[in-house]
Amino acid sequence: MTNAHDPIDTIAELLAHALELEHESAARYEQLADSMEVHHNVTTAEQFRHLATLSHEHAATVEERAVGIELPRIPPWEYKWSCPGSPETDCLDHEPHYLMTRVEALHLALHNERRGYDFYAQVASGSNSPEVRALAARMAAEEADHIAMLRGWLADAEDLPPRQNDLDPPNVPA
Amino acid sequence: MPISKAPHEPIAIAFSGSGGSGAVTAGSILLAAAARAGHYGLMMRSAGPQIRGGESAALVRFGPRPIGCIGDRFDLLVGLDWGNHGRFRDEIPLGADSLILADPAAGPVPEPIVAEGVEIRQVPFLDLAGSVADGHMNMVGVGAAGALAGLPLDALVAAAGTALAGKGEAVVSAAQACIRLGHQIQDDAPPSRVGHGCGRWDLSGNEAAGLGALRGGVRFVAAYPITPASEMLEWLAPRLERLGGALLQAEDELASINMIIGSSFGGVPSLTATSGPGLSLMMEGVGLAIASETPVVVVNVQRGGPSTGIPTKSEQADLDLALYGCHGDAPHLVLAALGIADCVLTTAWAVRLAEHLQTAAIVLSDQAIGQSRAIIDPSPPFESPLRRIIPNGPEPDYQRYALTASGISPMRIPGCPGPSYTADGLEHDAAATPSSLAADHHCQLAKRHDKLARFDYGAHWAEIDGGGPGDAGADAVGPSLCLICWGSAHGAVGEAAERLRDRGLAVKVVALRLIAPLQRDALRAAIGAALPLVIEQNASGQLFGWLRAEGALDGDAQSIARPGPLPLRPGEIVADVLAKTRL
């Protein structure tokens, strides 16, 4: 069961969630990058690898914020996400696919970042602590920046070719 | 008249009866008495398919020298009754020199027996037993047979006391009283037939193989019951526990082989035992052990085949399965015990070889060995430096399947801190990563082949007898012969060789203990210029085929092969050899 409706009332807990969010995000992008490489989708692999790097950078930012603060050790199933899995990894409507294009990868990332934004926005309004609300609002704003950045990349990538067909599909019957 | 045979010749006695007449108990006690009297001995059994009350026979042979086979003919048959005795006609060969003890109360002696020209002596077993409270006629038979065979009364009485101790004082006294009654059958004091041994072992081939497994270091067994291997597992179960190991009864043979792969992967020398149908099921697992280089030992106590075959009888017909049963090129070890006593050495050696060479060893025994009991000299202690090679400390560049000069790559055990690996039946590279590349496949195939081919197996690969300058005698006639055999054929072939030498022929016996990898050069050297004859108990000449394929035999070699279920007999081998060589 998700604990989505339990408020986050301490900075430490907020930062623990933020760190998990970014680590999970980075891990997911690394996994997708590896997976694209194994399936020889090189451009999309590079795109995911880049996204992973960005998530690592975001995580570093959170770690800086957390210096001197003892973060609670939260079991994976007790994070207060509103959907299964952390917002930037598993709330997917976009399914990865071995033929997915850079554009599709960016849409996936965009979706993730929106979910991340939604999480911080919800904490910013739902927390009982003014400090937490303030920090969550700042972090939501940062997510908004990420979203804008991704939108920009998407705009630049719009004329890229659509998904190709696999000339050697697996044994999928009609 | 007592049985008249020269003191050095063995005596063969059969007990037969039905419906719980106790033929097998009688045979066991006679064998134990022979041991007490200082003899070597061998006992085989035969029975009908009924679980209880069926016809059964005990076949005993004893004498002052080690007994390798059940021989050509029985000197004495004690017929407790004649229920379905026709079943035993081929298994209890009789002749004009044979003596039959028959109870008049059991009806006429069957015509086929009479037709052999035997001497028949009436002994009222039932009446005599009836004169003792709770007396049984099989014990009267023990006394009578013992007397005729020259076994001392006190040996017979003491043997019964030990064998029946678990049944209580009353049963023991009744049995001993019956033995005394039976022993009086011989009016004149019989010449006593006493050997000079003591401290010998009384055990079956299955038990001997179990002991070999323990000596080799086995401490985990997983197995599924099957005739005629179950007794090995039943013997091992409590003894493994007492040594800190364990036996797990598996749900089938597929589970058995995979369980011992798991326990061996965990670092414990492991073994299973089965018969032909079980080994067929296990072959995929044997292949996994070979490909993943996980040591395992599979003992196959062969029985009549193919398919369900003849579960209670012996045959040497699974050699092809043992050699060729894996898909792919999967070199491994195939060994065969040369008799009951040899099960101890062969099984222990197989365990150590499998551990050291990180491969699968199939040890072939058979029903004739496994379910027969023998009185043998205790096996000498098993000394061997062979062990599993396990790296000591952490090695940063550890590769499980690294290419080495010997072909053997050290095997890390789960639980050790440091590098780990995932063992795989998939072809792999040196680092154990699955690979379909040609170079990796060729390297690993060569590794798994070379580690066996390069190894020095020492002298245990065969038992070689005769062929020295003095063996044929000054008047050796004809070409020298080399009788090649494996497994339980060894006993009968050995006796046959002696008889052929008595006729003046130069005869060498080469009994292979290590059949794969074949020590071809050593075998060719042992054969020398002699005429090779390959003698085995199967229809198609499986060892003969293997030796030819491996280039160990030239065009003049001959096959003497006949299937089970009857044991090979020295007399038939002599006749076949003479016929094949036209001597």
Add this chain to the structure above:
Amino acid sequence: MADTATPPAGRAEPPPTLKAKDYKSKVKPIWCPGCGHFGVLSALTKALAYLQIGKEAHAIISGIGCSSRLPAYIDSFGFHGLHGRALPVATGLKAARPDLTVLVVGGDGDGFSIGGNHFLHACRRNMDMTYIVMDNEVYGMTKGQASPTTQPTWSHSKLTPHGTGVRRFQPAAIALAAGASFIARGFSGDPNRLTQLLVQAIGHPGFAFVHVLSPCQTFRPEQKAWKQQVHPCQLEPTTDAAHAAALIQRDDGMATGLLYAERLPVNQPRNEPDTTIAEIEAELLP
């Protein structure tokens, strides 16, 4: 109950030395992007990290199939064995090495078709190990045949062009009837909840069966809908086998959570040596 088997959250201890990512090996999974098994791999590494089970303290055994590739993706001792035969390998390993935490993974074909017999007996035997079946209701590695958990009407396999016509294998029901002492169902698309189930399963003394719905994007693209169809088990997990049987029989196969857990005697040979071979040989004298 099973929850008590898990260590409490937020315990005051030194910071954990192993993180989930430390368990991943350098080998890149060959699974298709979008494969559910990525979620199971993630959950397993998180569970191992949560329990701080060191690399040398566990081993992962698998059979053959896409799911069975998993051991190579975790940096620890593993055995990639024969199709359907992972459970006996694990059983032999655990019997010989009670000190190791033994994990077994495989798919629905590996576990319930060719491995079905071993599944039954492993449930009965109740040795301390955790069996994770990644169920995608298809044979993926051999390119899309029906498996025992495939609906009888699914007709997209050339091998069974009219569908198998055979009713589905019911893993949870059969596990319960075969005597399993821990039965849970998870979903690869909810890896954090799956992590919790795995933590409970690994902590459970005895045979723990975790049935994971793990969609195959390539051969069963319609399984995308599982995200909407899985739902938490409505009833409380139970220690009453008859109650669990009723629950499981009514189950639509998409209920997640801990369905049944009971403390039953654990099968584990533990023998101390109290004799020598010489003493055993002495018994052979007549």
